[in-house]
Amino acid sequence: MEIIDLITYKFFLKSLIAAFFASIACGIIGTYIVSRRIVFISGGISHASFGGIGMGYYLGIDPVIGAAVFGVMAAIVVQFMSEHSDIRQDSLIGILWSFGMAIGIIFIYITPGYAPDLMSYLFGDILTVTYLDVLALFAIVILSIFTFTFWYRKILYISFDEEFMKSRGINTRIVNYILICLVALVIVTCIRVVGIILVISLLTVPQAIAELFTDNYSRMIVMSSVFGFSAIVIGLVVSSLLGIPSGATIIFSLVFLFMILKGMQSIRIRLRLKSNLRNTKF
Secondary structure, three states, X not given: OOHHHHHOXXXXXXXXXXXXXXXXXXXXXXXXXXXXXXXXXXXXXXXXXXXXXXXXXXXXXXXXXHHHHHHHHHHXXXXXXXXHOOOOHHHHHHHHHHHHHHHHHHHHHXXXXXXXXXXXXXXXXXXXXXXXXXXXXHHHXXXXXXXXXXXXXXXXXXXXXXXXXXXXXXXXXXXHHHHHHHHHHHHHHOHHHHOOOOHHXXXXXXXXXXXXXXXXXXXXXXXXXXXXXXXXXXXXXXXXXXXXXXXXXXXXXXXXXXXXXXXXXXXXXHHHHHHHHHHOOO
């Protein structure tokens, strides 16, 4: 199978559309996660949502709906406990992380029959996305764009100096709850793309690449979306041609792209330093 042949298939075009929406959603929310330094919280939410997948299988509903409900509930619990409890945040995340995975495994085990596409939820398979998945991704992109456009300045301050906003008498609680729920929804809608286990990479690696070129918040959103989409497309094509798992291939492409660009940046900095030393007169 050649690349030109892939484009003629409807399922591949559908995957490209899903990749486009997923990269935008992860570019927006991922920039907030990285800037706010809540990557570990996002990882906890993604793994906790597995409990919803297990319950979805058991109750006979769409596992993604179950994951969305469970993920949002976990996000609200994390935010509430962070504000009203003396439990360390990392300990709380660890509890929810393990509890969600345990609940998911138990419900899947007691569900009659076999869960045929369980691996796609764990490790992702973008080639299996449905039109409903694409519609959900489109909806979360619109919601993310609207939220960040409406509250851009508040989100910017919350990301870097929330205490300053509180000292000015600005209530950040509502914004925090909405944003953490939005993080959960983005994670859930991207499960089909790279899976529960790998989705955190899609929310952090493109931002790490973007940080090599800019420290401007809005530019980072755009650049991380571009890098994310590029890596997804590369991973999608390579996985289709070689017949290997798409989720893992996408993340490998992302990390490989980061290593190349980081290496090029290091070489450029070294060459510049040598040039400056050579031109310096003592």
